[in-house]
Amino acid sequence: MKGILLVNLGSPDSPEPKDVKRYLGEFLMDERVIDIPLVARTALVKGIILKTRPKASAAAYKKIWWEEGSPLIVLSERLRDKIQKQVDVPVALAMRYGSMTIKKGLQQLVDKGVDEVLLFPLYPQFAMATTETITVLAEELRQDCFPGLKITSVPAFYNKADYIEVLSNSIKKYLEGKDYEHLLFSYHGVPERHIRKSDITKSHCKIDNSCCITPSKAHEFCYRHQCLEVTKLVAEKLQFKEGSFSTSFQSRLGFDPWLQPYTDRTIERLGKQGVKNMAIVTPAFVSDCLETLEEIAMEGQEIFHEMGGENFITIPCLNDDSEWVALLSKWINDWAVKETITV
Ligand SMILES: C=CC1=C(C)c2cc3[nH]c(cc4nc(cc5[nH]c(cc1n2)c(C)c5CCC(=O)O)C(CCC(=O)O)=C4C)c(C)c3C=C
Ligand SMILES: [Fe+2]
Numbered sequence: 128m129k130g131i132l133l134v135n136l137g138s139p140d141s142p143e144p145k146d147v148k149r150y151l152g153e154f155l156m157d158e159r160v161i162d163i164p165l166v167a168r169t170a171l172v173k174g175i176i177l178k179t180r181p182k183a184s185a186a187a188y189k190k191i192w193w194e195e196g197s198p199l200i201v202l203s204e205r206l207r208d209k210i211q212k213q214v215d216v217p218v219a220l221a222m223r224y225g226s227m228t229i230k231k232g233l234q235q236l237v238d239k240g241v242d243e244v245l246l247f248p249l250y251p252q253f254a255m256a257t258t259e260t261i262t263v264l265a266e267e268l269r270q271d272c273f274p275g276l277k278i279t280s281v282p283a284f285y286n287k288a289d290y291i292e293v294l295s296n297s298i299k300k301y302l303e304g305k306d307y308e309h310l311l312f313s314y315h316g317v318p319e320r321h322i323r324k325s326d327i328t329k330s331h332c333k334i335d336n337s338c339c340i341t342p343s344k345a346h347e348f349c350y351r352h353q354c355l356e357v358t359k360l361v362a363e364k365l366q367f368k369e370g371s372f373s374t375s376f377q378s379r380l381g382f383d384p385w386l387q388p389y390t391d392r393t394i395e396r397l398g399k400q401g402v403k404n405m406a407i408v409t410p411a412f413v414s415d416c417l418e419t420l421e422e423i424a425m426e427g428q429e430i431f432h433e434m435g436g437e438n439f440i441t442i443p444c445l446n447d448d449s450e451w452v453a454l455l456s457k458w459i460n461d462w463a464v465k466e467t468i469t470v
């Protein structure tokens with residue numbers, strides 16, 4: 128029997144510093160997130176980051192935490208439940224980090240008689256820290272704990288026409304009747320080094336103005352290309368005028384160069400340039416989370432107001448939007464019934 132495992136990033140068990148510390152320890156010790164040798168990673172994460180960051184992160188989590196739990200987890204559960212109503216195969220949900228492990232998710236499916244799993248990383252764009260870390264861990268678990276299981280992974284779906292349509296519709300619906308001069312597409316950043324490491328040609332990605340718009344097979348695994356492409360395809364679909372939208376990257380950590388331009392500096396610049404009304408959308412996340420609800424909707428808004436901006440519109444992620452649920456259910460049904468994955 129077939130079954131689906133949806134996988135999102137994860138959250139701490141609670142917004143208390145001890146739970147945030149445990150969660151960040153697992154997250155940041157992932158070699159596909161902080162991709163330096165183990166000894167240096169351990170020294171950096173355990174010796175420096177985990178000594179100070181959990182307290183500050185816990186304070187941020189407390190500002191956005193819901194009565195039912197972490198927004199990212201609650202919204203992912205709502206998505207799973209709605210999809211389950213539209214597909215005939217069992218749907219489970221797991222998180223790459225934290226207590227809702229991929230191992231538990233696979234076990235839930237196996238307990239229901241599943242022997243063929245569609246592994247669905249809930250990330251539109253490929254990155255070492257998104258799709259790759261999930262598929263690698265799932266394969267390790269299959270070999271170690273579930274040798275009889277067949278696992279098929281859904282690749283990044285950033286350029287699929289039906290995904291772009293659903294995303295565009297949600298942006299359009301949310302902005303209907305609202306006044307704004309500029310729409311910023313803000314994606315989670317990654318260190319530039321990650322882009323070079325994922326370049327399968329080992330020569331294409333220069334992280335300049337041209338590589339990501341010059342056709343290359345590197346783009347199948349280029350996070351920067353895939354982010355820029357989502358902006359381009361949505362802007363084409365919604366017929367945005369040149370100059371009325373742009374792309375930036377948020378949530379950088381540490382001192383290495385990360386993808387630019389940075390979101391906080393872009394918001395600052397827009398405010399300084401006299402933009403009074405801006406909107407912001409965050410298409411690297413399918414569920415609202417700390418990075419959208421705190422970093423963008425709270426901190427981003429504060430920066431904009433300090434720079435003289437007046438109206439800051441944050442567009443929700445796709446969350447459990449009905450068109451999004453219908454699209455994911457269609458992709459799943461195509462796989463379960465027709466043996467094909469259209470994504
Ligand atoms: C597109 C998705 C994500 C990528 C790529 C990504 C890369 C990445 N992240 C960090 C460090 C942190 N990220 C944090 C939170 C966080 N990150 C993502 C998604 C991506 N991260 C999400 C959805 C969240 C929110 C989780 C939630 O519970 O709501 C955090 C924790 C918060 C904080 O202390 O700032 C850290 C740290 C690195 C180093 C990285 C590298 C590629
Ligand atoms: Fe590129």
Ligand SMILES: [Fe+2]
Nearest residue numbers: 315316378418
């Ligand atoms: Fe992150």
